[in-house]
Amino acid sequence: MKMQTIFEKSVPGRRTTGLAPEPAQHRASDLVPGELTRSEAVRLPECSELDVVRHFTQLAKLNYSVDANFYPLGSCTMKYNPKVTEVVAAMPGFNKVHPLLARIGNGQGCQGSMHCLYVLERSLCAITGMEAFTLQPMAGANGEFTGVSIIAAYHRAKGRDRRIMLIPDAAHGTNPASAAMAGFTVVELPSRDGMVDPEAVKAAMEKYGENIAGLMMTCPNTLGLMEVHLREVAALLHSIDALVYYDGANMNAILGKMRVGDVGFDVVHLNLHKTFATPHGGGGPGAGPVGVCERLIPFLPSPRITRKADGSYEFLPDNPESIGHVGPFYGSFGVLLKALAYILRLGGEGLERVAEYAVLNANYLRAKLKDVLDEPYDRICMHEFVASAPAGLKALDIAKGLLELGFHAPTMYFPLLVHECLMPEPTETESMQTLDAFSDAVHAIVARAKEDPDYLAEAPRGLPVSRLDETEAARKMHLTEDM
Amino acid sequence: MPYIPHTQAERDHMLATVGVQSLDDLFADITADMRPQSFLASRGLPEQEVIALCEELANRNQSVLSFLGAGYYDHGIPAAVDALAGQSAFLTAYTPYQAECSQGTLQAIFEFQTAVARLMELDCANASLYDCGTALFEASTMCVRAARKRKIVLDEGVNPVWRNMLHTYAANLPMEFVLVPHRDGRPDKEALIAAIDKDTAGVVVQNPNFFGVVCDYADVFAAAKKVKAFSVVAVNPVLQAVLKTPGAMGADIAVAEGQSLGLPLNFGGPYLGLMACTKALIRQMPGRLVGRTHDKEGRTGYVLTLQAREQHIRRAKATSNICSNQNACALRSLIYLSLMGPQGLRDVAENSMEMAHYAARTLTAGIEGTQLLNEAPFGNEVALSLPVSADLVVQRCLAKHKVVPGYPVGRTYAGLDKVLLVACTEKNTIGQVGILLDAMQDVIADILQEEALHG
Numbered sequence: 027m028k029m030q031t032i033f034e035k036s037v038p039g040r041r042t043t044g045l046a047p048e049p050a051q052h053r054a055s056d057l058v059p060g061e062l063t064r065s066e067a068v069r070l071p072e073c074s075e076l077d078v079v080r081h082f083t084q085l086a087k088l089n090y091s092v093d094a095n096f097y098p099l100g101s102c103t104m105k106y107n108p109k110v111t112e113v114v115a116a117m118p119g120f121n122k123v124h125p126l127l128a129r130i131g132n133g134q135g136c137q138g139s140m141h142c143l144y145v146l147e148r149s150l151c152a153i154t155g156m157e158a159f160t161l162q163p164m165a166g167a168n169g170e171f172t173g174v175s176i177i178a179a180y181h182r183a184k185g186r187d188r189r190i191m192l193i194p195d196a197a198h199g200t201n202p203a204s205a206a207m208a209g210f211t212v213v214e215l216p217s218r219d220g221m222v223d224p225e226a227v228k229a230a231m232e233k234y235g236e237n238i239a240g241l242m243m244t245c246p247n248t249l250g251l252m253e254v255h256l257r258e259v260a261a262l263l264h265s266i267d268a269l270v271y272y273d274g275a276n277m278n279a280i281l282g283k284m285r286v287g288d289v290g291f292d293v294v295h296l297n298l299h300k301t302f303a304t305p306h307g308g309g310g311p312g313a314g315p316v317g318v319c320e321r322l323i324p325f326l327p328s329p330r331i332t333r334k335a336d337g338s339y340e341f342l343p344d345n346p347e348s349i350g351h352v353g354p355f356y357g358s359f360g361v362l363l364k365a366l367a368y369i370l371r372l373g374g375e376g377l378e379r380v381a382e383y384a385v386l387n388a389n390y391l392r393a394k395l396k397d398v399l400d401e402p403y404d405r406i407c408m409h410e411f412v413a414s415a416p417a418g419l420k421a422l423d424i425a426k427g428l429l430e431l432g433f434h435a436p437t438m439y440f441p442l443l444v445h446e447c448l449m450p451e452p453t454e455t456e457s458m459q460t461l462d463a464f465s466d467a468v469h470a471i472v473a474r475a476k477e478d479p480d481y482l483a484e485a486p487r488g489l490p491v492s493r494l495d496e497t498e499a500a501r502k503m504h505l506t507e508d509m
Numbered sequence: 510m511p512y513i514p515h516t517q518a519e520r521d522h523m524l525a526t527v528g529v530q531s532l533d534d535l536f537a538d539i540t541a542d543m544r545p546q547s548f549l550a551s552r553g554l555p556e557q558e559v560i561a562l563c564e565e566l567a568n569r570n571q572s573v574l575s576f577l578g579a580g581y582y583d584h585g586i587p588a589a590v591d592a593l594a595g596q597s598a599f600l601t602a603y604t605p606y607q608a609e610c611s612q613g614t615l616q617a618i619f620e621f622q623t624a625v626a627r628l629m630e631l632d633c634a635n636a637s638l639y640d641c642g643t644a645l646f647e648a649s650t651m652c653v654r655a656a657r658k659r660k661i662v663l664d665e666g667v668n669p670v671w672r673n674m675l676h677t678y679a680a681n682l683p684m685e686f687v688l689v690p691h692r693d694g695r696p697d698k699e700a701l702i703a704a705i706d707k708d709t710a711g712v713v714v715q716n717p718n719f720f721g722v723v724c725d726y727a728d729v730f731a732a733a734k735k736v737k738a739f740s741v742v743a744v745n746p747v748l749q750a751v752l753k754t755p756g757a758m759g760a761d762i763a764v765a766e767g768q769s770l771g772l773p774l775n776f777g778g779p780y781l782g783l784m785a786c787t788k789a790l791i792r793q794m795p796g797r798l799v800g801r802t803h804d805k806e807g808r809t810g811y812v813l814t815l816q817a818r819e820q821h822i823r824r825a826k827a828t829s830n831i832c833s834n835q836n837a838c839a840l841r842s843l844i845y846l847s848l849m850g851p852q853g854l855r856d857v858a859e860n861s862m863e864m865a866h867y868a869a870r871t872l873t874a875g876i877e878g879t880q881l882l883n884e885a886p887f888g889n890e891v892a893l894s895l896p897v898s899a900d901l902v903v904q905r906c907l908a909k910h911k912v913v914p915g916y917p918v919g920r921t922y923a924g925l926d927k928v929l930l931v932a933c934t935e936k937n938t939i940g941q942v943g944i945l946l947d948a949m950q951d952v953i954a955d956i957l958q959e960e961a962l963h964g
Contacts (some may be wrong), residue, residue, distance in 0.1 A: 028613070028809055032620050032847050042848050045587045047935045048861035049852075052512025054751035057862050058723050058886035062753050067851040069627045078847045079589055086598035088613035093597035095610075102603055106512055110556045112595070119567025124577040125777035126916055131904040135913070139776045148848065152549040154949030164639040165833035167820070171678075203820035203830035212825045252538035283536050285545040297951065299833065303512075305597075306955035307837030308614040309604040309636070309797065311779035327677070328716030354580075354642050354670045355777030357927050367563060373553030376511055382532040383513045386520070389527040389535060406535055429610050434603075440821075457514040458523060488607045495851075498815040499800035505633040506623040 029088070029490070032081050033507050036071040045075065081267035088490045089308070090434045094462050099393075100136065100410040100437035100449030101248060103278050105298035105384075111303065111364035111373060120363060125355040133340050140339035143331050143356055146366045147315075153369075154274075154294055154378065155287025156317030160326045161357035166275060168205035168244075168352065169295030169314025174326060175349045176293055176318060177269045178238045180324040180415070183347060188239035188268070192230055194222050196441040198246045204477050210239060217443070220249040220403050224258045231262065240269040240293075240400065245286070246276045246408035250442045250449070260290030269293060269322075277301040279385055282378025292319045302365035313361040327352045357449035381426055384409040387461060391452050394465035396426060398472050402444055410451035412444045421446040423482035426493065427471035431485035433464055511553060544786040565799030570875045574915040574941060576868070578932020579719070580641065580668045580889045582769045584747060585936050587848050590771045594841045603837075604797075607813045614836065615811035618799040621843040628749045628846075629678040629763040630756025631785040637839040638831065641743055641766035642674035647714060647829055648762045648784065649675065649684065651730060652711025652739040654828070659683050661711050662704045662791075665691045667743060669921040684710075693883045694720030694892045694928075702732040709738040716744055716752070720882065720918075720930065721865070721890035723752060729757040739790070742743030746770050746842075747861065748785060750854040755785070763787045771845030772838055781838040792818060794828030860935035861889035868942045869893065869931055875946045876953060882928055890932040892918060897956045899929040905952035912948040918952075 028281035040046070056065050073081075075447065078491045090097065098103040120139060127135040148160045163169035181188045191210035193201045194217050201214040213234065222243060231238060241263050245253045253259075260270045272286045278301045280286075286294050298304050299312035306312070318326060326343035326353060341356075372380065385408055392401065399413035407460045415421045425435030425448070436450035452461055475482045486492065503509060515523070520532075529535060577585065594600075598613065605611030605618075618636045625634035638644045649661050653713070663672065663686045676685065689700045705712055712733045717723045726752055731738035739761040744752070746765040750801035755763035767781030768774070786794060792815065820827040849857065869891045873879050878896030895902060899917035908911045919926035933942075 029616065031623070032843075033623060041850060041852055042587075045585075045589075045848055045853060047585075047856055048540055049856050050863040052859065052863050052866075054855075054859055054862060057859075057866055058752075058888070062886060063725050063751055064727055064749070064754055065757065068750055068854060070624060070849065070851045070854060071847045072850045072852075073847060074850060075587075075589055079593060081847070082593040082617070082844055083596070085613040085617055085645055086593075086596040088611075088616070089598045089602045090610035091598045092601035092606075097601075097603065099603055099898075104601075104603060107601055108512060110559055114563040116591075117563060117567040119564070119570050119572075121775045122583070123570050123776040124575055124581060124583065124774045124913075125866070126577050126579055126775075127575070127579075129572070129920060130907050130913060135571040135573055135907060136776065138566040141566055141569065141867065142563075149549055149551075152547070155545065164643070165831070166641075166833075167830045167832045168639060171830060174850040175677070175680065183645075198832075199820040199824045199827070200830050200832050201821070202825035203823075203827045206825040206827075207682070207830050220716065230648070235732065254538055257543070280539070282548050284543050285548070288544050288545055305600045305837070306603045306833075307597055307835075308602045308840070310833040310837035311639075311835045311838055312833040313779075317728050329787045349680065351642075351670070352677055353671040353778065354640050354674065358778035358780075359776040360773070360779050363563075367559055368776075369549070370551070370554050370559045370562065371556065373551050374549035376553040377549060379510050379513055382535070383515060383736075385535045386515075386523055386532060389529075390523040393526050393528070399601060402835045406529070406537070407786065425607065426609070429607060434610060455512050455514070475802045490612045491609055491808050492678065492804040492811045493808060494608050494804050494812045495802045496812055496814065499802035499812045501800070502800070503788075503815070504801040505791070505798055505814075506619070506626045508623065508626065509633060509790075 032071045033506060035073055035077055035081060040072045040074060042075045054263055065150060078455060095432060095434050096456060096464055097434040098450040098452045099434060100451040101275055103451060103453055105303055105453035107305040108368060111367040114367040115360050115363045128341060136287050137339060142363060142366055144339055146362055149369050150296065150315055150317060154317050156287030156294055157229060157320045158323045158326060159315050159317040161315045161362055162327045162353040163316055164353050164358050165310060165312040165316035166297040166314040167200040167204055169316045170200055172316045172352045173271050173293040173295050174208040174210065174271055176322055176325045179349050180269060180301035180322055181239055188237055189233045190238045192238060192241040195292045196443055197242065197244060198248060198275060201242045215432060220251050221253055222255060222259055224255050224262060227262050228260055236266050238266060238268045240271055242271040242273060244273040244275055246279045249403060249412050250407040250410040251403060252408055256289055261500060276409060279381055281381040283381055287319060288438050292322060298361060303368045304361050304364040311358050312359055313358045322391050325349055333337040378455050387452040387454060387456055391450055391461050391465065395468055397441050398469050412447055412449050414444060415446040416472060424448060424471055426485040427482050429465060430488060431467045433467055514579055538664055566891055568706045571911060573907065573911045573913050574944060576915045576931045576945060577913055579916045579930060580766055582932060582934050583774060583933045583936060584769050586771050589848055590841055590844050594837060599840060600837060605813065608810065612810060615799050616764060617840050621839045622799060623841055624846045625783050626785050628746060629785040631763055632788040634785040636799060637835045638784055638796055639835060640780040640782045641764055644669035644673050644764035644782035644784045645743060646675050646678040647795040648741040648764050649711060649713060651762060651790055653684055655790060656710035657739055658708055658710035660687055660708045661686050661707055661713055662701060662868055663688050664696055664701060664714040665689060666696050666720060667701060667713060667715040668719045691831035695883050695885045696724055696959060698729055700728045705738060706733050707736050709736055711739045711741055713741045716742055717888040720892040721887040722885040723888050725753055725758060727758045748858050750858040754963050761790060767842045770842035776781050779835055779838050781835045781842055790942050793828060795832055796831050796834055803958050823945050861933055864933035864937045865889045865891050868931055871942050876950055890930060893929045893931060895927045895929055898926050900947060900955055902952055906948045909952060910948035912945055914945055915951055
């Protein structure tokens, strides 16, 4: 049966009673001149509460999700999102507070929330070895923009105009996009053996010299490999006072095993929706706090929170060297609270276990799939690994075959430098049995496809839709009910 | 170990399968000199202790009667919004790249795009941005790219929080802003029109503006069109149920802070950036777009589309770096709008406006020396000129009466130290406005007395 849209379910004149207040005594046109009012009512759905409840309950059933399916999307860290964090974030004492209450008097109205921000900032410092954090960035890419803007501000404060940002060829697309937004010209570094190559860094330094502002690195990198030349690369950059940026997308792999602040990174962003278990929400909201080393603290976004001698908290006045405001207030507080609850629940030891079991699960799955997928880097991986579809098969087809069997597919066709790439990231919260079942599924799919080459072309079967015509979507641009 | 399912036997079996002796062997690439000297020292807490600790912190926040708005409003949220948007099949899914197993999220985004486009009376909308400030920045870059010019005419009545963000985001880009000052809280439309010239890429205004003033910008937008510049308006999405739309005014891009549509205030987020635009600008849009299409069996389905604009394809040349957006917040707003319907949203808007007008009458009549900052029409928020410092009044009202009468405008606008911005929603009552009046009368009398004593 066709799933109608909520607009198609609308019945003129039907209302959800009891939700909205009674009609006001004055119409808008009594309160402001008529020519300032809208001429036609908004064409929103006219439905009963049950109509709406049923619609969105049915829609939810069309999704795969971590709570229902194994979801091994590489570089996304689709771990279980503990329910206790939702309980904390829903506390009315937190979520009814207006952000501007903090600006009234000395912020006495919202000391509880400010305490949470402070403790989270200090916790992230202890976890990463950075000196200070801003919690303001609203997503990972937003954190990247914040971090590279800090790099730009640092060089500007030193009176120099540095325009080049070095980015490895295997980096996430957000890295070059964020660097461009902060005004940088991106120079791509070719990797060697899947790693940032110190020789390539030296070559770039010879070519661009002191025009290089910094280097953005992901570690473990997007191939799931630990970067083994970290210190050497950082020292090279630092020799010309360029800064080294750490993209924390893959932080889950190194919790408690390495602190990025200890090994030479100057700026770091974390993805709380990955490493710190806040739900991905079907695409957001996330949170992308940015940590810095001591000399970059003056450039952090305003306002910064501080703890006073009497134990109360206040926001400091804007620092003139600050890059300014990247978010409207102090960050996506509801998301930050969930991450804080997660950190409280796990503690330092629990976080270190996260990394250990995330890496164990990835290596176990890698070992199980070695005989069926091609693995270009045959070595211990970190929290994820890359593999190529075997000769004659497409990564896309294997992905669709997995959907058919109730598994979400791994990330596919990223990084681009791996042929027919599949990138599974199982995370620490999955059991051995789930990994075994996934491995069995991959084996079954590949075996079946070798017998019957057309088998996978029709996958996935039994889902709400089969493969969709993306060309039609792009050509017709049917983006709303009215287009 | 919380949330880690492995038994000891399983762990040992898995290590053997991998071919290593211990968990730490997996980290051999992190050499001893790179290992941390210290780490997070705190121990993990049982679930009930986490809840108890957080409850204690939540209770440290004061419960106040607040008339704070300034772009973020305490509207009611139907219970069904939490129940439906909280379903884990929505909440624990990723970005819907695998369309066949993500039709729930994809169809919801398509419906969200439809609702936002209809609210604004523009052709299309994207799948959300972080908040209104970032949406205004993205809209400004759309103008700059599409017009191939770099000047943005910016009205001073645009929320200062968002204007601050604009400057942060544009700091390293070839864009320049020309600020057009307000006049007693009203937009100076003649000055806006005068500031638009052949170098202008876009004009950016807000309706109602930061001071609550409602205006028709059609003439400003027409002036922009004449010089091939684009028009951007930030609106209040609830009031959009009753106010003249961006489309009707001739705007090319509309943005809004979607918080009012079913999101709690939450001390600053997560919020929701809405963006709609004309068809001509679709390919300049940042962020995700969902399109309707069909599968081989002819069934209707939804996919992410026009992805060549986005960072994972275009990298440094993308329209924006945005990847994660505010999808779960967008879903909340769609559910909110579906529950409200056209009449329900209108009732919320008109009750909010009516209460603000009542509050304005009550406070100006009841407090000597208090008057409207200007005579312009206003929506659910009004700027009042007090006889004393608004900052002091607000501080004293909070300390003495647990009432926050509004936002002291002097915090962000020089020379307006006595101006108070008072916001109302449909949740406010006549009784609450009475409490507000009593509190303000009391502290203003105190302040005047002190001023008389100390000269």
